[in-house]
Ligand SMILES: Nc1ncnc2c1ncn2[C@@H]1O[C@H](COP(=O)(O)OP(=O)(O)OP(=O)(O)O)[C@@H](O)[C@H]1O
């Protein structure tokens with residue numbers, strides 16, 4: 023369980039993040055979304071005990087970040103993938119992973135075995151001794167992710183994990199993240215990839231140097247937008263738009279080709295009324311669907327307009 | 331402090347050095363250039379001035395029991411000039427302008443000769459220099475020297491003018507000795523700056539700092555990884571240098587075999603303290619810059635205390651005696667302690683990560 027209360031970090035006169043409050047229950051995937059410079063990396067660094075908060079507090083299990091005695095314990099429980107992979111470019115993938123495995127005190131035989139499994143899964147076992155400086159961006163990223171997980175941490179912090187990966191590799195990473203979740207690990211992700219966050223995160227926090235909004239991607243969309251339904255008909259008479267506005271539960275109506283798009287208060291109650299009204303007008307309804315607002319819509323609305 | 335972690339950090343750095351041409355090149359080239367080539371260039375011209383031909387050779391010291399027991403054997407009257415001997419038994423000769431080291435000299439006439447670590451018996455000496463010599467039943471005039479034990483002898487000492495080589499040799503040895511202080515002081519400026527600034531530029535510090543390794547362990551690892559190769563390189567240079575000097579010089583010039591006490595003390599005390607000083611200075615410099623080259627140049631400035639010593643020695647103001655070594659090693663040691671606490675205060679996660687770029 024990760025709890026942040028009023029977490030704040032300033033660098034001189036720059037406020038990176040202010041009054042950040044979240045609660046991440048164990049076994050969840052939590053996404054931090056926000057524009058460049060929103061303070062996502064800074065927050066992750068504070069939670070990794072790399073930098074001290076200026077104000078506020080955060081706890082991981084019963085340990086407090088920023089407390090000297092607890093830092094060691096926390097660092098043992100977490101695995102961090104930083105923004106930049108930061109591998110030792112002259113060393114091979116094996117040595118890069120082995121260095122960390124040693125620092126985490128993993129016994130030799132176990133180390134050898136788990137590195138072999140990891141590199142084989144990544145398809146890099148045959149190239150384990152080549153300097154990683156010559157590897158592609160995505161390959162480096164995969165090695166860095168493997169490095170963050172080498173000691174099987176309970177809390178996993180991933181700063182833009184799929185940023186440099188091709189779609190197949192990104193999918194692999196997402197599936198892996200979901201697998202980690204199913205093992206009970208708790209995962210915090212910084213990302214700019216909204217559809218990714220929507221797909222894998224249980225909860226997201228929109229931040230812009232402060233918390234803008236926290237909730238599940240669905241909840242956020244619901245709270246922000248009136249619900250929209252779209253009705254596909256064989257033919258839409260030109261006068262329909264004016265006539266339908268007489269129904270008082272419809273806040274907005276619009277015609278797109280042969281689709282009628284309506285903002286309603288509550289589709290569960292309002293849809294049957296709309297449809298019977300349309301039938302009375304002698305119109306034929308083909309499909310009725312609810313238009314889901316994507317996280318992207320939410321993000322743009324909150325960050326670009328409201329977050330200012 | 332878990333030393334194991336410091337050790338792991340160091341091992342990783344060493345692995346990286348092996349792949350880094352500049353670093354591995356300096357570690358190997360420095361001892362060869364400074365420990366072998368430079369002394370050769372300094373001494374070979376000098377050695378060629380000393381006459382090379384030797385009238386006859388007696389290799390190795392004869393067994394005591396094998397000494398000729400008739401010390402009053404007739405004079406051979408053979409005269410030997412402008413030469414030198416080591417570990418030789420010489421009897422019934424006239425020696426002029428020679429250097430004798432570790433010899434037993436029986437029934438000889440010695441003129442204008444330097445005798446070191448030897449025994450002289452039943453001989454007559456004039457205008458000679460004796461160092462650590464036992465003289466038995468002999469007489470001499472116009473002598474100079476130190477540690478002379480005269481047994482049943484009549485020796486008259488006056489100051490004689492030491493030969494040119496005797497005057498120059500200690501100064502030249504001092505200069506060579508400085509090489510073995512300069513190597514440990516300069517190598518860390520290449521190695522330590524690389525291992526810290528390089529890691530900063532490469533952004534590999536952040537994930538490393540997120541492991542349970544403590545700041546102290548990391549600092550210790552970085553100190554070791556610069557200190558150990560630098561000192562290894564120094565020891566290699568020292569060994570090569572000493573062997574080379576002894577092999578090249580001893581047949582031609584008489585002097586107590588190297589390494590002497592001063593040399594041993596300086597490699598055991600002065601070199602490590604100078605090396606540590608340079609390592610710590612580079613750790614500090616690396617905290618302020620993010621360019622390896624700039625760090626190396628700044629690191630060069632901070633080894634000023636070594637440069638001061640070097641200038642003192644080269645100009646002849648400072649003669650490296652054991653006492654002088656203790657003085658400088660003590661001075662460097664104090665600087666080391668100060669620098670260490672300073673480095674420890676600066677070397678913490680947050681500053682490394684947020685101010686070191
Ligand atoms: N070491 C530092 N010194 C000074 N300012 C900093 C430092 N680190 C971060 N900041 C500032 O804090 C703010 C937040 O930065 P942060 O890196 O946390 O953003 P981010 O959300 O991760 O952005 P991005 O999406 O681009 O990665 C920025 O304004 C940045 O300039």
Ligand SMILES: [Mg+2]
Pocket residue numbers: 062063064105181212
């Ligand atoms: Mg970031």
